[in-house]
Amino acid sequence: MTRKLISSGSTFEEQIGYSRAVVAGDWIFVSGTTGFDYSTMSISDNLLQQTEQCLKNIESTLQEANSGLQDVVRVTYVLPNGGEFEECWPMLRQYFGEICPAAMMISAGLSDPRMKIEIEVIALKRS
Numbered sequence: 001m002t003r004k005l006i007s008s009g010s011t012f013e014e015q016i017g018y019s020r021a022v023v024a025g026d027w028i029f030v031s032g033t034t035g036f037d038y039s040t041m042s043i044s045d046n047l048l049q050q051t052e053q054c055l056k057n058i059e060s061t062l063q064e065a066n067s068g069l070q071d072v073v074r075v076t077y078v079l080p081n082g083g084e085f086e087e088c089w090p091m092l093r094q095y096f097g098e099i100c101p102a103a104m105m106i107s108a109g110l111s112d113p114r115m116k117i118e119i120e121v122i123a124l125k126r127s
Contacts, residue, residue, distance in 0.1 A: 001024055001025040002023070002024075002025060003022065003023065003024050004022070004023040004065070005019040005021075005022060005023075006019060006020050006021040006022070006023065006061055006064050006065060007019060007020050008020040008038045008057065008060075008061065009038055010036065010038045010041075011041065018031055019031065020033070020061050021061045021062075021064075021065060023065045026124055026125040027122065027123070027124055027125075028062060028065045028067055028071070028121075028122070028123040028124075028125065029122055030058055030061050030062065030120060030121045030122070030123070031120060032076075032078065032118040032119070032120045033054050033057045033058050033061070033118065033119050033120065033121075034050070034054060034057075034110070034112075034115045034117070034118050035049065035050025035051065035052075035053040035054050035057075035115065035116065035117060036053070036057075037053060038057065043114050043115070045114065045116075047084055047087055047088065047116045047117060048087065048088065048091055050115070050116050050117050051088045051091045051092070051117050051119075052091055054117060054118070054119045055069075055091070055095045055119065058119060058121055059095075062121075062123055065123075065125075066125070067123050067125050069095060069096070069099060070099055070126075071123040071124055071125055071126060072096065072099055072101045072121045072122070072123045073101050073102065073122055073123060073124050074101055074102045074103070074121065074122040075096065075101045075102070075103045075104075075119060075120070075121045075122075076103070076104050076105075076106065076119070076120045076121075077092075077103070077104070077105040077106070077117065077118075077119055078105075078106045078107075078108055078110065078117070078118040078119075078120075079105065079106075079107055079116065079117050079118075080107070080108065080109055080110055080115070080116065081107070081116075082105065082106075082107030084116070085105050085107075088117065101121070
């Protein structure tokens, strides 16, 4: 089975020692992705803007793996304030509404207090 590592160029990857994604055969495991714009390493203080940036970052990573959001089979959402999750639903429906992956939301602290959401996905390339 082939294994490919994908990097976003984020300073976090080098500092912590992980990949933005690992492609193993037809499986793509995308690490927890936050709302940072990796080109500027800036982050909005707005939850919906962070959610959309997370999804754009994930979409870009999947494209680099010759895949896309349509291949996502599992998604995990992590929010420090679980009570805010419902605010994200319209944005999540926009990106995942037709795909309907298996999903889970966890309320837990994130490594940077500016982060309001982190999203992790698993995708399986369609044959």
